[in-house]
Amino acid sequence: MSATARKTAPNAQDIRAQKGGVPLVSLTAYTTPMARLMDGHCDFVLVGDSVGMVLHGLSSTLGVTMEMMILHGQAVARGLERSMLVIDMPFGSYEEGPAQAFRNAARLMAETGAGAVKLEGGVEMAETIRFLVKRGIPVMAHIGLTPQSINTLGGYKVQGRDDQAQAVLADAHAVADAGAFSVVLEKVPATLADRITDEVAIPTIGIGASVGCDGQILVVDDMLGFFTAFKPKFVKRYADLGPLAEAAIAEYAAEVRARSFPAAEHVFGDQAPVKGPKA
């Protein structure tokens, strides 16, 4: 079913069932007003740990905490009725092992109402994904470029080119076999993304991957032109709202300094003239 025709939010099984069907639509969100704007247009909305870079000015996602994810997850949940909420597990909240991952995933879901968690990693995370899924936690996997590992990957480079392709393919099979209901493919060559999409039974969600993926995701502030620190090649700016917002702020500043704001229509009159002696 298309997201706009829905009356209620899909769940992980609904998302999984869309494999090979109408492409899944997804964006990130971090606040209630933005979630309201995308509700019903997106099949699922991701509270990404990109929140650290996009809203908090961090230089990577590594400083994002459970508390930040929960606060933004709760805000986004208030804005959604017809799109599923998926929440990222932040760096350091799941890598120690399945028990740590379960404790933190359960907390994220209980405190935000998210229907699933997303975590980064392939073969090395398969055991954890299996553990979570068997205990009632739907998991979206994230392979290819995994930004929480930039220090070992050596930067935000394309993953899976040439002789690296087999490793990314093995990651895709490992997370699908472990029970993930979908997998994000970030910054992998299109031919590899297409091969993974053909070979695995779960939907692939591309970001810098291929139009042939089962769905696409973008960071909302990137596609609206609010995040201007840098623009990855895979981002299409559907609007350029950053400069528009700055122009509006500059106009407001000029009007306040010129005493032309507030104007008569923005201020309140008395019901009756003020009587009595001047103080």
Ligand code: KIV
């Ligand atoms: O944190 C995030 O926004 C993400 C998406 C880019 C997939 O993981």
